[in-house]
Amino acid sequence: MEIIHAIGLASATEDGDLLKERFSIMNDAPKEILELQSLNKNAINCYDTWKDVIVNYFSLMKALNRGVPLLTFQCQNELLDSLSKCAKGSSNWILPTLITVAFELQYMALHVDDDYENNQRNNKYSYHNSNNPFSVRTHPKILKMQRALATLTKVFKVCVNDRELDMSKSKKIGVHFFSALIYKFYLKLDQTHLSGNIEKAIESIKDQLPSIHSIPKSHAINYLYYSGWLKLNDGKFDSANEKLTLALRLTRKNDYHQIKSILFLLIPIKFYTNKLMPSKKVFQLFQVQNEDDKQDYESAEKFKKVLEISKCYFQIFRAIKSGNIKLFDTFIYKITNFLLKKNLYLIFEKIRKFVIFKLFKVSYSIIVKNPTSFEIKNIYQIPIGYFTKAMEFSQYHNEKQFYLNDREAKREKKLQNQKEKEPEIDPEIRFTTDELNNTECLLGNGIVDGYIKGYLSHSLRIIVFSKKQAFINTVKRNTE
Amino acid sequence: MSEQSGATPQSGSPQQTGIPKENQLKKDPEIQTLEEDDEFEDFAIEDWEEDQTLGAEGENQLWDQDWDDDDVGDDFSEQLKKELTRNR
Secondary structure, eight states: OHHHHHHHHHHHTTOHHHHHHHHOTTSOOOHHHHHOSSOOGGGGGGGGGGHHHHHHHHHHHHHHHHTOHHHHHHHHHHHHHHHHHHHHTSOGGGHHHHHHHHHHHHHHHHHOOOHHHHHHHHTTOOTTOTTOSSOTTTOHHHHHHHHHHHHHHHHHHHHHTOOOOOTTTOGGGGHHHHHHHHHHHHHHTTOGGGHHHHHHHHHHTGGGSOOTTTSOHHHHHHHHHHHHHHHHHTTOHHHHHHHHHHHHHHSBTTOHHHHHHHHHHHHHHHHHHHOOEEOHHHHHHHTOOOHHHHHOHHHHHHHHHHHHHHHHHHHHHHHHHHTOHHHHHHHHHHTHHHHHHTTOHHHHHHHHHHHHHHHHHHHHHHHHHOGGGSOOSSTTEEEHHHHHHHHHHHHHOOOGGGOOSHHHHHHHHHHHHHHHHSOOOOHHHHSOHHHHHHHHHHHHHHHHTTSBOEEEETTTTEEEEOSSOSBOOOOOOOOO | OHHHHTSOOOTTOHHHHOOOHHHHHHHHHHHHHTOSOOOOOOOSSSOOOGGGBOHHHHHHTTEEOOTTOSOOOSHHHHHHHHHHHTTO
16 A cells, blocks of 8 residues: 555655654545555554554544544544654654644644533533533543643653764754643643653753754744743742743744733743833734734634733733832732733732832832921931821722722722821821831831841831932843 | 633622622623633744844843832822822
């Protein structure tokens, strides 16, 4: 049979590109396979280790032709599994085939719905829903992802354990590509704790791996994006910054989708690690829509949603710059689901202290520039009450556009009424002990963290600032 | 995820959260529009030339170093100034 000979010849001559084209489901199934009732196994006995590959390829083409997604997925999974066994005894000529089959497998696992899923969608079940009769572990989509993950891990191990010293023949060139796919599944399956093993394996052979700049850029970016995201999950923000910055630098200028995805993660990380603010150009980028997206309804909708989130980011960073706690909290609340899904909630929670810190800095600047407007002996000794007042204003100031619901508006009105009833008194005695203690603690944190230079006098309820420099400059610029 | 939007309300139901039903209904569309997945899209091609990349220069242009600036010059700062000097 012609197709068997073609596969056999490609493997014998180590023609990776030909084999890749043959095994890609993007190409039409050969007619001779579709016309064949069953495969004569005696005819393929001579192909030794490639026998299973040929059998699985035939099954895949048949399943694809029958149009049964779940069966197609299972056949694709078997095909990759058998290819990984052949790969053990081959040099890296087989990598293009492994990469193509693995890429299409992950696509099937993540994006192709089978009949079950369509039915469940109609029944409004999901694996996140506790009404679902299938538990999270047994949901077919999860099982599909787990099966694909197991096979991808086998291929990854084949690449990592390749003992070939000549890099031009080594399968280690595929390590970044396969680890990116595995990371993607870990994140989807909420199994990020397992990524440590992959990370350790990569770390142990890092001297033998090709440079990130010498592998295809799409492989490098995928690896950097997912491993950067995992570093973010682990709270290793410097490492996440390094990886995501490099990923961003390697993208093409018009890869807007990928640039936007990287930026959603990198914007808070860049601020947290280097105190760099997203420039106007960042928000202009979010407004750019690909021509193709305008034609496609789903892409157009996604564009709108991404734009909406970016607008919330814009408001959040406006709040960080001015010390506006209410603005910050309001827009964090609006995108809470997105932040939780992307594991960004924690870093924004950590960033919140910088909103407060900026508020103190701006308040101090106001006091220093207008000393006669305040009851202070000198500009270095400021009553805690003034900062407490700034905190109160920043959290509860009246900006109607921020009200999320009637309840909040009513609460705001009540607070305003209470304030009006209160007589105008000195800031030192206007606040409760708890409120003053709270501000004192926040200022104390600023001193401990090294952002404020000075000390607190609890008995006098004042903060004494350094005459040289009360607030240190925090911006760190990456110049590499 | 789109599947989540079709789920029957559980812990977030108005009865359990104590949020009046009318407010819940007003709030939900806004939150749901932001719930969709932002999948990292696959690249159309495998590799490209160095000069097509954003590069260090392009990446550096995306960040401002003005967070430390005291003069924010927005409405909030003006209001804060008024509020702080109000009790005098």
